[in-house]
Amino acid sequence: MSYTMADALNAALHDAMAHDDSVVILGEDVATLGGVFRITADIERKYGSDRIFDTPLAESGIVGTAIGMAMYGMRPVVEIQFDGFLYPAFEQMVCHVAKLRNRTRGALQLPMVIRIPYGGGIGAVEHHSESPEGYFMQTAGLKVFTPGTPEDAYSMLREAIADDDPVIFFEPKRRYYEKAEGQLPVTTEPVGEAVVRTTGDTATVVAYGPMIPTAMEAAALAVDEGWSLEVIDLRSLNPIDYDTVISSVKKTGRAVVVHEASLTLGPGAEIAARIQEGAFYALEAPVQRVTGWDTPYPPALLEEEYLPNADTILNAVERALDF
Amino acid sequence: MSISLLPPESPVQYLRPDGTLHDNMPNLGLSSDELVDMYRSMVRTRTLDTLAISLQRQGQLGVWASVRGQEGAQIGCAFAMADNDWAFATYREHGISLRKGVPFASLLRQYKGEWFGLFDPKEYGFAPHSIPIATHLLHAVGYAHAARLSGDDLVVFGFVGDGATSEGDFHEALNFASVLDAPVVFFVQNNGYAISTPARIQTRAPSIAHKAIGYGMQGYQVDGNDVLASYNITRIAAAEARATGRPSLIEAHTYRMQPHTTADDDTRYRTAAEAETWVEKDPILRLERLLRSTGDLNDELIEGINHAANEESLSVRAEVTSARAPAVAEAFSHVYLDPPGHLIKQRDAVLAEIEEAGL
Numbered sequence: 001m002s003y004t005m006a007d008a009l010n011a012a013l014h015d016a017m018a019h020d021d022s023v024v025i026l027g028e029d030v031a032t033l034g035g036v037f038r039i040t041a042d043i044e045r046k047y048g049s050d051r052i053f054d055t056p057l058a059e060s061g062i063v064g065t066a067i068g069m070a071m072y073g074m075r076p077v078v079e080i081q082f083d084g085f086l087y088p089a090f091e092q093m094v095c096h097v098a099k100l101r102n103r104t105r106g107a108l109q110l111p112m113v114i115r116i117p118y119g120g121g122i123g124a125v126e127h128h129s130e131s132p133e134g135y136f137m138q139t140a141g142l143k144v145f146t147p148g149t150p151e152d153a154y155s156m157l158r159e160a161i162a163d164d165d166p167v168i169f170f171e172p173k174r175r176y177y178e179k180a181e182g183q184l185p186v187t188t189e190p191v192g193e194a195v196v197r198t199t200g201d202t203a204t205v206v207a208y209g210p211m212i213p214t215a216m217e218a219a220a221l222a223v224d225e226g227w228s229l230e231v232i233d234l235r236s237l238n239p240i241d242y243d244t245v246i247s248s249v250k251k252t253g254r255a256v257v258v259h260e261a262s263l264t265l266g267p268g269a270e271i272a273a274r275i276q277e278g279a280f281y282a283l284e285a286p287v288q289r290v291t292g293w294d295t296p297y298p299p300a301l302l303e304e305e306y307l308p309n310a311d312t313i314l315n316a317v318e319r320a321l322d323f
Numbered sequence: 324m325s326i327s328l329l330p331p332e333s334p335v336q337y338l339r340p341d342g343t344l345h346d347n348m349p350n351l352g353l354s355s356d357e358l359v360d361m362y363r364s365m366v367r368t369r370t371l372d373t374l375a376i377s378l379q380r381q382g383q384l385g386v387w388a389s390v391r392g393q394e395g396a397q398i399g400c401a402f403a404m405a406d407n408d409w410a411f412a413t414y415r416e417h418g419i420s421l422r423k424g425v426p427f428a429s430l431l432r433q434y435k436g437e438w439f440g441l442f443d444p445k446e447y448g449f450a451p452h453s454i455p456i457a458t459h460l461l462h463a464v465g466y467a468h469a470a471r472l473s474g475d476d477l478v479v480f481g482f483v484g485d486g487a488t489s490e491g492d493f494h495e496a497l498n499f500a501s502v503l504d505a506p507v508v509f510f511v512q513n514n515g516y517a518i519s520t521p522a523r524i525q526t527r528a529p530s531i532a533h534k535a536i537g538y539g540m541q542g543y544q545v546d547g548n549d550v551l552a553s554y555n556i557t558r559i560a561a562a563e564a565r566a567t568g569r570p571s572l573i574e575a576h577t578y579r580m581q582p583h584t585t586a587d588d589d590t591r592y593r594t595a596a597e598a599e600t601w602v603e604k605d606p607i608l609r610l611e612r613l614l615r616s617t618g619d620l621n622d623e624l625i626e627g628i629n630h631a632a633n634e635e636s637l638s639v640r641a642e643v644t645s646a647r648a649p650a651v652a653e654a655f656s657h658v659y660l661d662p663p664g665h666l667i668k669q670r671d672a673v674l675a676e677i678e679e680a681g682l
Contacts, residue, residue, distance in 0.1 A: 024472075050472050056502055061461055061495030065503075068411075068465020071450065072473070076465075088491070095455045096462070102657040103439040103451050109660065140658050164660045192663070239663035 001183055005147070006176040008154035009039045009115075011184045013077065016161045017047050020075060023161060025052040027062055027079030027115075036081055037117060037176060063089040063114060067096055070110040070166075077161060083118040084127030090135070097166045098141030113160045113167045118146075119210040119260050120292075121174035121307055123300040130297055131261035133209075136168045137238045137270070144238035145191055146170040148212025150180035152235060155188040170237075172210030194241035196248065200228030203254035203317045206245055206271055208234040211258045211308060218313035227317060237267060245271065246278035253284040254320040258308050263291040285323035288316035330532035330542035334576045335556055338549045340604045342612020351555055355619045361402060361550055362614060363628050365394040365607045368418040370632035371427050374640060375417075375434070379585045383643055384434040390417040392548075392580030395606025396512050398422065399545075399553025400575075403561050404480060409448040411463035412482040415512075416452065419482065423449045427635075428642040437646050448477075457487040460496035460509065464570075467505040471568055478506045478564045486517025488534065489525045497538040497572065504568035508560045511572065512547055514579035519592035532574035540570050547575030548606040578604070651677060 003011070016023045025031075025040055031054045034041030043052045055062050059080055066076035080086050093114070101109050120129030136144045143165055147153040153171070160167040189195050197212065198219050207215040212233050219229040230248050234240055249255045255275050257268035272287035290308040298306045337348035353361075372390050379387040390397065397418030404410070410419050421427060429441035440451040450466075453459030463481035470477050487493050488511060500507045511531050513522055528534055535542030543560060545552045553575055560571040578601040582589040614620035655662055655670040662670070 024469075053503075056495070056498050058491075058495045058498070060492055061464075061499045064458065064461020064492060064495070065465035065468065065499055068462035068467070069469040070465070071444075071462060072466050072469035074469050091455060091458060091492075092461070095458060096453075100451070101659070104444060104657075105438050105440060106657045107440065107443040107445065108451070143659070239665055242665070 002179045002181050003150060003184055004177045004179055005150040005153045005171075006037060006039060008150045008180070008184060009157055009171065010041055012154045012157035012161075013040060013043060014046070015185060016077070016158055017043060017051060020161075022073060023051070023075045023077060024069060025077045025079070026055050026066060028057055028081050029054060030079050035079055037173065039115070039171075040079065059085055059087075059089040060092050063092040063097065066112050067092065067100070067110060070112045071100075071108060075111045075161060077113045077115060080114060080116045082128045083116055083130040083132055086116055086132060089114075093136070093142070093168070094139055098139045101165070102141055109164050110166045111164045113157075113169050115169045115171060117173035118170045119172050119174055120297060120303050121210065123303070125300070126297070129303065131259065131292065133170050133237055134261055134265065134267055137267055139238075141166070142238055143167045143236065144170065145236050146172065146209035147235065148172065148175070148207070148209055148233045150178060151182070151186045151188050154184055154186050156191050156235065158185075159191045170209060174210050175213060178213060191236050192239065192241060194235060194244040195233045196244065197231040197233050198229070200230040201252050202227035203229055203256055203320055204245070204248040204252045205229050205231045205256045205258060205313060206234065207231065207258040208237060210260060214309060215258055215313060218310040221310050222314060222317065225314065229317065240271070240274075242274045242278060246275060249275050249279040250282040253282050254317070255283070256288040256290060256313060256316045256320065258290045258313055260292050260307055262294050263289060264294050266291050285320040288320050290316045328536045328539065328541050330530060330535065330544045330574070334544040334546045334574075335552045336546035336549050337551045337555070338609055338613055340548075340609055342609055342616060344613065348551070349555065351551060353554075355617070357402070358610070358614060359619055359624070361398055361554070362607070362610050362620065364398045364401070364418070364422055365550065365610065366628050367632045367635065368394045368398065368421055369607060370629070370636050371421065371639060372417055374636045375431055376581070376585060378431060378640065378643055379434075384431060385436055386584045386586050387434060388414045388584045389579075389581035390415050392601060392605070393512055393514055393577045394418050395550040395609070396545075396547030396553050396575035396577045399550040400480070400510055400557040402554050403557035405478065405561075407448065407475075407477045408561070409450065409463070409466055409477060409479045410482065411450045411459040411466070411479065412452045413456075413459075413484065413487075414452050414454055415484070416482050419480075420447075420449050420452075423447045425449050428639045431639065431643045432646040435643060435646055436648070438649060457483055457490035457492040457496070461492055461499065463507050464496050464500045464503065464505045467500070467507045468503045471504070471506055476565055478508060478561045481507055481509045483509075483511055484517060485511065485513040485515070485522040485525055485531060486520065487511070488531050497534070497540065497570070500570035501538040501540050505570060506564035506568045507570040508557060508564055509570065509572045510557065511574045512577055513574055514577050516579055516583070516593070518583040518587060519589075530574055532572055535572035538572075540572060543571065543573045545573060545575050547577030548604045548609065550606055550610055
């Protein structure tokens with residue numbers, strides 16, 4: 001048996017709906033259509049239109065309505081159709097989703113999940129390939145999860161829905177059809193733990209979400225160079241399990257951070273800062289970053305150059321080795 | 324069908340500024356005691372609001388947004404709310420929060436800076452008030468929708484001012500409520516100004532209430548300084564929402580007698596003469612005139628009401644002046660249910676630094 005990441009996400013939603021009556025799903029085209037990526041397929045048929053419903057086309061409205069439903073005691077799972085359409089909901093996410101627990105001194109909480117297909121690599125038109133995770137990594141009160149494997153997609157989404165804090169769940173849409181062998185349901189490591197995907201001692205490659213298969217490809221190719229890369233899948237971007245990262249860098253002495261988001265003040269900036277704080281004497285070279293450019297996401301015919309790939313990761317490893 | 328959704332051409336008024344009643348007033352079913360209670364609630368609101376202004380002047384509060392002048396709109400509305408109804412309000416709904424039972428001192432301690440919310444919203448059906456304009460109307464919709472899906476017969480009240488009607492979230496909230504059949508009464512207090520910006524700069528619609536038809540919901544206009552009209556129209560809107568889930572939009576025409584907040588200088592954008600024209604339309608004075616004429620109020624009763632409000636004011640003052648900063652560690656306590664490792668580390672580093680400094 002094999003299943004895709006899309007299958008895993010769909011199964012996680014079905015199972016969460018069955019497990020807990022307070023789970024509800026709302027968003028654009030999620031009910032009848034099952035979402036533009038079919039992640040919510042067949043849920044309306046099974047659970048009815050009170051539990052999953054199509055909303056008017058308005059992202060702030062979707063997130064704001066979900067906040068109210070969560071205040072009442074439900075566990076809303078919201079779908080934002082594409083990364084680039086998230087921004088109308090930004091105010092609701094930053095001013096309310098992130099802060100309600102703190103504002104009320106813990107009297108109210110918002111157990112809600114905002115699912116966002118994100119990242120590039122699918123030849124899309126503009127506004128469909130963005131990586132806005134940094135905004136939410138910087139926002140206290142939010143949790144930010146992003147799975148890099150189909151197994152994690154299932155297990156982490158179940159964990160996100162069960163969480164009493166709000167979770168922004170970034171789904172690497174270019175990996176929706178990556179396959180895993182085995183059966184669902186599957187339980188992987190708790191989401192607070194970063195996972196070492198492959199061990200090595202030449203350099204630590206820190207990655208997440210859509211960059212996990214890319215980093216694994218780089219690790220496979222590195223063998224030809226006589227290098228062994230240790231790939232760490234962060235899984236949770238807020239909070240980040242720095243202990244796992246730092247103990248790996250203490251072993252390898254070199255670190256390469258990989259993400260699709262832009263370089264300047266991207267996730268790699270903070271990760272690099274934490275590495276130098278935590279593993280200063282172990283570092284043989286500056287922390288390398290392999291990221292998107294400090295430009296808007298480019299047109300589709302340039303995205304291959306824009307996106308980190310196995311070669312650019314290996315180049316970064318070489319820079320670290322040559323330093 | 325659509326034509327019937329339009330609000331009346333002019334705001335509904337039952338009680339004239341001189342305290343006389345229009346012949347068209349329906350039977351409101353309010354007893355003398357309830358009318359006096361409305362009066363008492365308005366006096367209490369104004370007295371405590373006045374205390375808050377003076378506490379701000381004395382440096383006890385960072386800022387205060389006064390409700391003065393809007394007591395009629397709010398108390399009328401609040402009297403039409405059932406106990407299990409919820410309010411999602413702005414920072415100026417002191418009449419509503421008092422009527423819902425929220426301890427006034429907790430609000431003032433909030434403005435002193437002790438914390439952002441010092442009461443449990445679930446206990447009072449009063450959501451933590453929202454400072455980002457119009458954003459909370461969507462929460463009202465979600466709360467109402469979830470309640471209705473759960474078979475709960477409550478109605479949710481969403482409060483905003485005229486300026487908020489320009490926000491995208493105002494539009495999205497009314498649209499979502501209507502499409503979802505979410506039982507929400509959107510109660511807009513058009514108090515003339517959004518800080519300095521007059522209401523005419525917010526919209527060219529014939530009235531804010533006219534916007535309702537665009538969402539397929541009923542619009543209402545009331546004289547917000549007529550507590551009886553505010554009560555009755557809200558009661559009609561709430562009954563409809565409770566029975567059918569249909570939301571509605573009420574525009575209460577009123578006037579903000581004070582600057583936007585204690586930090587504002589309203590002499591830069593309006594004349595004293597303008598405010599003066601509203602003194603005679605005062606909602607408290609108006610009901611007082613009526614109830615004196617019916618014999619339900621007299622000097623002695625009014626003195627008693629004022630005395631009770633002043634007594635409460637004194638105890639609120641004592642509680643606010645004695646309020647102190649929370650422990651520093653608490654700043655880290657409510658960010659997540661369980662503080663993550665990095666937050667615990669940061670907290671401990673901060674506490675160690677404070678201890679080392681001997682603070």
